[in-house]
Amino acid sequence: MPRKPVVLVCRKIPDDVEARLKRDYEPRLNPSDRVYSGDELVKLADGAEIVFASHSEILSAEVIGRLPASVKGIVNFSVGYDHVDVKAAKARGLIVTNTPGVLNDATAEIAMLLMLGAARRAAEGERMMRNGEWKEWSLAFMVGSQVTGKTLGIIGMGRVGRIFARRARGFDMKIHYFNRTRLAPEQELGAVYHARVEDLLPHAQFLSIHCPATPETRGLMNGARLALLPKGAIVVNTARGAIVDDEALIAALKSGHVAAAGLDVFNNEPRFNPGYSALWNTFLLPHIGSATRETRNAMGFKALDNMDAIVAGRAPPDRVA
Ligand code: 8YV
Numbered sequence: 001m002p003r004k005p006v007v008l009v010c011r012k013i014p015d016d017v018e019a020r021l022k023r024d025y026e027p028r029l030n031p032s033d034r035v036y037s038g039d040e041l042v043k044l045a046d047g048a049e050i051v052f053a054s055h056s057e058i059l060s061a062e063v064i065g066r067l068p069a070s071v072k073g074i075v076n077f078s079v080g081y082d083h084v085d086v087k088a089a090k091a092r093g094l095i096v097t098n099t100p101g102v103l104n105d106a107t108a109e110i111a112m113l114l115m116l117g118a119a120r121r122a123a124e125g126e127r128m129m130r131n132g133e134w135k136e137w138s139l140a141f142m143v144g145s146q147v148t149g150k151t152l153g154i155i156g157m158g159r160v161g162r163i164f165a166r167r168a169r170g171f172d173m174k175i176h177y178f179n180r181t182r183l184a185p186e187q188e189l190g191a192v193y194h195a196r197v198e199d200l201l202p203h204a205q206f207l208s209i210h211c212p213a214t215p216e217t218r219g220l221m222n223g224a225r226l227a228l229l230p231k232g233a234i235v236v237n238t239a240r241g242a243i244v245d246d247e248a249l250i251a252a253l254k255s256g257h258v259a260a261a262g263l264d265v266f267n268n269e270p271r272f273n274p275g276y277s278a279l280w281n282t283f284l285l286p287h288i289g290s291a292t293r294e295t296r297n298a299m300g301f302k303a304l305d306n307m308d309a310i311v312a313g314r315a316p317p318d319r320v321a
Helices: 015-024 038-044 061-066 086-091 104-119 122-130 159-169 197-203 246-255 293-312
Strands: 006-009 026-028 050-053 073-076 095-097 151-155 174-178 192-194 206-209 233-237 258-263 282-284
Touching: 006 015, 015 026, 015 293, 038 061, 050 293, 061 086, 073 293, 086 095, 095 293, 104 122, 104 159, 104 206, 104 233, 104 258, 104 282, 104 293, 122 282, 151 159, 151 197, 159 174, 174 197, 192 197, 246 258
Parallel strands: 006 026, 006 050, 050 073, 073 095, 151 174, 151 206, 174 192, 206 233, 233 258, 258 282
Antiparallel strands: none
């Protein structure tokens, strides 16, 4: 029997995905689920055809430059691929893939949870209940912002942004959006397009970020742009922490210009800016946008479809480099 292709599996993957992987490949598993350093990645990839990565593995130009010649592709168990230096991968002739499409619903659910949680002060309420701090009730107690009927600004009207808009319409929200290109009317569904993010922001009583982290979007939500939001706006981020300037958002949350923020993604994960957890007008989750059983399996199988294609010399369905 011919030898199965060797795959460096950087993180622990769901059981069903692992079973299919073992059937077709010789996986080099990571039972401890520890995040590998660049040096470890280079060493462990020796003889492997595929590096099966998650967003936790930093595949910088320097690391990619040192990957062994056996490696043909980087197959990501993620839709975002900002952790991979795509230019360096291309220069080395490596194929890079991602997992678009299958995490839209799960991520939109978390964006909705964050939007509602931030608006209705869920973190404060939870803390009170768990710490025995609920002593009294009054008409002024825990009054938050109502979501229903408000204007929602969406940055990035890709797959997740569009599903989130659809869910938000269930709360009678008016949708405004910024995207690099305007959507066709059947996708726009009445949403108001703004060609510049600066023109969108003054409308956004709620702002939800759904664009990828790219050199153009890094630090996009800085102090000057946050200042364009209406006073008391609520900011939600399920995309990437890098799109937000942490110090600027924390200052806006302190001043009350931004009433609350719901965040699932952060700069420097998992060591996020402690300024966020020191505030109670933040509703914080540890990057669990796509963490449902259904979505994790779908992501894993999609990644394996890409892997199968690369190894067979076919064009992978989700090639990004
Ligand atoms: C995943 C994500 O959990 O797919 C992405 O880009 O941000 C997450 O939802 C993670 O990346 C898995 O590697």
